[in-house]
Amino acid sequence: MKPALELPALECAGRTALDAYQQQLLQELIQHTYGRNPFYTRKLDAAGIDPEALGAMPDLRASLEALPFTTKEDLVRDQASAPPWGTARSEPLEDYTRYCQTSSTSGNPLRWCDTDRNWQWLLDCWKTVFRAAHVGPGDRIFFPFSFGPFLGFWLAFEAGSRIGAQCVPGGGMSSLLRLRLIETIEASVVCCTPTYALWLAEVAASHGDLKPLTESTVHTLIVAGEPGGSIPATRNRIESSWSARVMDHHGLSETGPISFECQESPCALHHNEGAFICVVVDPATARTVPDGERGELVVTNLGRVDAPAIRYRTGDIVARRTGPCACGRTWSRLEGGILARADDMINIRGVNVYPSAIESVVRRFDEIVEFRATASRSGPMGSLTVEVEPVRGAADIAAIPSRVSHQLREALGLTVPVHLVEPEGLPRFEMKARRFVIKP
Helix, strand or coil: CCCCCCCCHHHHHCCHHHHHHHHHHHHHHHHCCCCHHHHHHHHHHHHHCCHHHHCCCCCHHHHHHHHCCCHHHHHHHHHHHHHCCCCCCCCEEEEEEEEEEECCCCCCCCEEEEEEHHHHHHHHHHHHHHHHCCCCCCCCCCCCCCCCHHHHHHHHHHHHHHHCCCEEEECCCHHHHHHHHHHHHCCEEEEEHHHHHHHHHHHHHCCCCCCCCHHHHEEEEEEECCCCHHHHHHHHHHHHCCCEEEEEEECCCCCEEEECCCCCCCCCCEEECCCCEEEEEEECCECCCCCCCCEEEEECCCCCCCCCCCEEEEEEEEEEECCCCCCCCCCEEEECCCEEEECEEEECCCCCHHHHHHHHHCCCCCEEEEEEEEEECCCCCCEEEEEECCCCCCCHHHHHHHHHHHHHHHHCCCCCCCCCCCCCCCCCCCCCCCCEEECC
16 A cells, blocks of 8 residues: 555645635635536526625635526426527536436436536546545556446546556446456555455356455556445445445536545545535525534536536435544534435335435445345335345355345334345346435
8 A cells, every 4th residue: 555645735624714715715616616507607697696795704714605506407497498408507508518417317417518628627636536535647547337427437547647647448348357357457546346356256156267355466446436435334345345445525517526434434425625615505494504413515616607506406415524533634524424315215004214325234244245136116105126146156045035124124114125146136236336226
């Protein structure tokens, strides 16, 4: 493991200095956006916001709470009314050189364009992720996915090359060929989803001609796209399979790379507060919640000025803590990472159930290689069942369903039917997994 780099002064700044820094950037962003960006000009006018008066507000919190929220639904409607790009741009369309779109896991995808100025800022955000993971010159980073229009692929790859690492694409390959390439080139870092890290480990274990992953040159897996990187049971399984450190991070196409894990605080994500203002609100009332309480993450990106996201309700359920970290950073952090998605929650017999809660239970069982939860909203109380696929050759397979059901009852307060599935009976995923199925 490489020694930690000296932290930039901004990452160690006191809260008063950090708030002043963010307020200055927020004022500059609003002044730049108003009158240039039709979408946000309309929102600010509708909320009665005078950009000049915003600059006279006494503190950051007052400035933020004066601004209206932005939701994904707002942006989807804007693009539907002014197809295909919408009006949330601050420059002429010909100035935009990059295109991405959301993964559309819930609803229609959003199309997003960036100028070169935006792109350089986004790259700086990803460099922060790599720096916290102690990844830099001399590392060889393998990207085991096909490059589509998703923002994170391109940003991570280009940022990796900018920091002096060698970046190796793995698109158009089977999982077995990717594992062979990792072994051949002696990759030191792999970037993927938590699900795919587990699937690669499963494939490696089934091919005796491959060197065991526990003996590979990979020392770090940077994961994102799912909450698994900050779920202890999932994280532990990945780390034991690879004998490598998992480093979680989190971002959205609409905002950019928001948060990252440091070496000293596993299962927690620092906000990049030099680039984003992050607050947590009650999903029902939209009021800011006290430090440490669960709520919805609301993000303002401060440097993506030509395609900003201002007071953007992410739908991510988190618990934010301020105060210094053992790593030396003063930037706030999310305890447990992304705890859930607001749109993934379903009420079963009066109990709010999130996919991450199910995963945190099932991943404790080494005998289970894959699972799927199916929830239904039909009927007055809803229903939930879980399917589990045992490891081939696992002992006492017949007892697995009752053991899992017992642990789910302890964790959720619900009796959940658990059913066995034949080996390889459940799907595998290269990108975001679809393990939580909600039926009407």
